[in-house]
Amino acid sequence: MSPLKNIIYNCRQATFLIEKKQLQKLGFRETIELRIHLAGCSICILYNQQSRIIHEMVKQLFLDSMKTSGTRLDDDFKQELQERIDAELNKK
Amino acid sequence: MATENQLLDPRHWVKAHADYLYGYALPRLNDEEQAKDLVQETFLAALERKDKFEGKSSERTWLTAILKNKIIDVYRKKSSGLKMADVKEAEEEQQDFFDADNGHWNKAHYPQPFGIEDHDPLTGKEFNQILQKCLQKLPALWMAVFTMKHIDDAATDIICNDLKVTQANFWVIIHRAKLNLRACLQRNWI
Numbered sequence: 001m002s003p004l005k006n007i008i009y010n011c012r013q014a015t016f017l018i019e020k021k022q023l024q025k026l027g028f029r030e031t032i033e034l035r036i037h038l039a040g041c042s043i044c045i046l047y048n049q050q051s052r053i054i055h056e057m058v059k060q061l062f063l064d065s066m067k068t069s070g071t072r073l074d075d076d077f078k079q080e081l082q083e084r085i086d087a088e089l090n091k092k
Numbered sequence: 093m094a095t096e097n098q099l100l101d102p103r104h105w106v107k108a109h110a111d112y113l114y115g116y117a118l119p120r121l122n123d124e125e126q127a128k129d130l131v132q133e134t135f136l137a138a139l140e141r142k143d144k145f146e147g148k149s150s151e152r153t154w155l156t157a158i159l160k161n162k163i164i165d166v167y168r169k170k171s172s173g174l175k176m177a178d179v180k181e182a183e184e185e186q187q188d189f190f191d192a193d194n195g196h197w198n199k200a201h202y203p204q205p206f207g208i209e210d211h212d213p214l215t216g217k218e219f220n221q222i223l224q225k226c227l228q229k230l231p232a233l234w235m236a237v238f239t240m241k242h243i244d245d246a247a248t249d250i251i252c253n254d255l256k257v258t259q260a261n262f263w264v265i266i267h268r269a270k271l272n273l274r275a276c277l278q279r280n281w282i
Contacts, residue, residue, distance in 0.1 A: 015267065062242060
């Protein structure tokens with residue numbers, strides 16, 4: 001099989017390029033290969049859409065978890081931490 | 093002459109930075125106890141080397157850098173040596189996604205529409221919960237790569253260096269992690 005034909009039918013390789021493309025600009029050859037594949041593969045078109053949505057959602061999820069009030073330490077823990085630091089400082 | 097360097101004020105660290113550092117660590121570790129431990133370790137390590145603080149960055153930036161290194165240590169430990177069994181398992185999970193010979197999707201694993209492709213996905217709270225659950229199923233090394241790339245948008249070569257993976261392996265991991273994540277969403281959502 002020629003290399004080009006290889007990618008036309010190879011969804012594993014196409015999904016690999018779809019993932020790479022989200023994080024980095026593809027090379028010229030990779031871009032062409034992916035475009036040709038997607039022109040003829042509706043399953044990977046759907047994969048491509050979903051992959052992008054998941055990418056955005058994961059980013060948003062991480063952002064949210066950093067902002068929410070759930071990420072506050074409890075006071076007891078802080079109190080202990082403070083005492084520990086004070087003790088260290090007083091040692092010196 | 094004294095420059096306008098920032099000074100450290102360890103007695104105020106807890107009040108000024110503890111919540112911030114915890115909020116930094118938690119999404120990266122997804123483990124409350126471990127995040128707490130690392131906040132504590134960060135303060136203690138910072139005390140030990142407070143003479144080395146040069147005042148070039150703010151106190152918070154300096155503490156965060158210490159914490160970040162500790163998080164990377166955790167990633168490394170989790171994904172080293174014997175614990176790679178989780179990677180093997182995750183790889184087995186996806187081995188029938190594609191035909192072994194021609195790389196075509198196997199019918200049983202065709203992606204199916206989620207039904208949220210056209211809507212604003214960010215409103216789907218229930219979907220988010222499933223996403224979180226599916227993320228937790230990823231092997232530790234994959235999760236570490238994925239987290240560093242998605243939260244910090246860290247440069248690929250930095251991630252590779254920190255986690256001791258090759259560039260080629262980095263892309264394989266990104267691909268595999270996403271394949272499993274997507275399949276997990278499909279299994280649990282539709």
